[in-house]
Amino acid sequence: MQQPIAIFDSGVGGLTVAKEVMRQLPREKIIYFGDTARAPYGPRSLEEVKEFTEQIVNYLMTFQPKMIVIACNTATAAALEHISAQVSIPVIGVIHPGSRAAISATKTGFIGVIGTLGTINSGAYSAALKQLSPFVQVYSQACPDFVPLVERGVFLDQEAYEVAQQVLAPVRSYPIDCLILGCTHYPFLTEAIQAAVGPDVKLINSAEETAREISTILYNKGKLALTEDLPVHEFFCSGTAEIFQQIARQWLGEQIKLTPVLWQVSRMM
């Protein structure tokens, strides 16, 4: 039996990572969990997000995955190190892949980051970037209005463009040459964000970069799927299925097999 890659997020944001894994690693089977009943995570305390993350990882471990992907920047900031120490399989967050891609992409060393309140206030991107290079300068801004837009399925509408213009006005004055989309929901808003910051700023899609690092790590561990048959992915969510189903179909371009799970809130691990 092929071991799956387990991916989770507070809601539909991690679908951007799932889509990239499907594209870059089409042989890999995905188990996806979206905690839609409790999204968004951004405004919650890191302690609470850490607790949610523990619960979800416990649930995902029952599928015997070969890797856990915390496809949520807030949860990565809150719990990556903690979860890595708890389980024996690789645990990948989305903050370091985006940081590495930005360091590789920047010519000037001036890097922008946008994310949720939780992610930006944690200082996790700034720390990851500075750990890699003392020469970079980091400009951060929280954009709490973006995740609710995406979770409502409003990401190609005029409303998305208007919100992006307004929210990103300060970012236009930063002397940056690249901007990390430091939330897995933001690639849904790529066009609106690019229009707001202008064509000279390269957007770093942390979903795309995370999929690539999943590939790197599985390869180096000799764990890449070699199967000829293409896998059937499985999706789970803790909230109502309809909106998740609709966004997933729109984003992934196909019907998905979705199972709503009755979420048992209990401390485990």
Place this chain on the structure above:
Amino acid sequence: MQQPIAIFDSGVGGLTVAKEVMRQLPREKIIYFGDTARAPYGPRSLEEVKEFTEQIVNYLMTFQPKMIVIACNTATAAALEHISAQVSIPVIGVIHPGSRAAISATKTGFIGVIGTLGTINSGAYSAALKQLSPFVQVYSQACPDFVPLVERGVFLDQEAYEVAQQVLAPVRSYPIDCLILGCTHYPFLTEAIQAAVGPDVKLINSAEETAREISTILYNKGKLALTEDLPVHEFFCSGTAEIFQQIARQWLGEQIKLTPVLWQVSRMM
């Protein structure tokens, strides 16, 4: 004491990887070895290249590195698996990073690869790409004229542009949207190659991608250098120092500490 990253190549090609490591991971100390006395490797048999690689890795292990980087596509094709099985530290080649970057970059699935005779004939890129995705189509061409140009220091001259135009004529008819520079010498010729294939083909610089994967793997092993003091790199070569010194100064933009080593050709390991 900070453990270095050991990088080697048949000659100066691996300097493209070293430069990217300096840029993306400025805290990391590099030990570089260029086997200039025996370059180019491209026309040699894979068996011979494997033997040279063993000798060099033995030499580099005396510096107690935390990672070995085979910054030569021909040597990666010939010996990556063999060397990985011999030493207890991570060994990174340049073929998989370039392949992963191409899979991430392509929109159409049509990927081009140029490299030395040894690399192209080994089929290593095609195998790496197909292992990742059954949906890609790979177009390969050997360019044996490029390495000698670079090793002579001729990479910004009119001659380079003319050779590239001529050698890459068949590549212009490939329906590709990205082209892997499947030899670490080729980034020296980036401008000439881009001019020859046209602006619509994205060049994948395997040096840049390899540096990024070095970062990924060291981070995931908790082995990134955290030092505040910037390191002093050390360079060694088996041939004459002058031309190496000159190319290194031109490419890295600084004076380097270079030690020619009297190469002991003997079987070890």
